[in-house]
Amino acid sequence: MDRPLEGKVVLVTGAGVRLGRALAEALGRAGASVAVHFHASEEGAKAAVAAIRADGNRAAVFRADLAKGEELVALAGRVEAELGPIAALVNSAAVFEAAPFLETTDAVLDRAWAVNARGPFVLTREVARRMMSRGSGDVLNILDIGGVMNAWRHYSAYGMTKAALAALTRALALELAPAVRVNGIAPGAVLPPEGTPVRDLEQLREKIPMGRFGAPADVVETALFLLTGPRFITGQILAVDGGRSVGQASR
Secondary structure (H helix, E strand, O other), X not given: OOOOOOOOEEEEOOOOOHHHHHHHHHHHHOXXXXXXEXXXXXXXXXXXXXXXXXXXXXXXXXXXXXXXXXXXXXXXXXXXXXXXOEEEEEEOOOOOOOEOHHHOOHXXXXXXXXXXXXXXXXXXXXXXXXXXXXXXXXXXXXXXXXXXXXXXXXXXXXXXXXXXXXXXXXXXXXXXXOOEEEEEEEEOOEOOOOOOOHHHHHHHHOOOOOOOOEOHHHHHHHHHHHHHOOOOOOOOEEEEOOOOOOOOOOO
């Protein structure tokens, strides 16, 4: 079995649920020692660690609140103390709260900013300092076409903060090169929010040129490419959206 990340420590935030968990488990199968971060989804994080260990790989669970900078500084140190130097950071954690713009409260906006933008900034700063001192590393930010290319109705706070993370991706690719590469993935309709009406899902699917929703595997394979592929790739944001950002399906 190909294990391109053998011996490397990868920290994945928000790894107890949904896409973050899929990424953590796939990185483990690729040979990485995975630091599985969670804030509230402890059960899922522990299940991810169990799955990674069942495949014969190293993994450990780490709790931290992305809204608290001091916990993020401590998180990097705890990961390296238990698993070793962090070779790659995957910023996957996010909050995704729907609200019409005129009804978006300061609390919703503050949560989105803290978790989707400020948290990745602070954690990446701490991890990148360590990577730069060692002369190598990778940062991969999980974005969203709703903050990079298209817009999602009723998700203005979410989209704005993901756009900020996209800007950070490009800025850090310049500032941290050549030692540290920084790239992003912008998924489209992958794992739509639970409870979305069937009619809305069908209308969305009809707009996707590839004619289907994305699967976690689509994002996972892209992540593995960016983390293990040519070292000449940095500052890129790849849309994994079935062509949705190009235009609406015409059939």
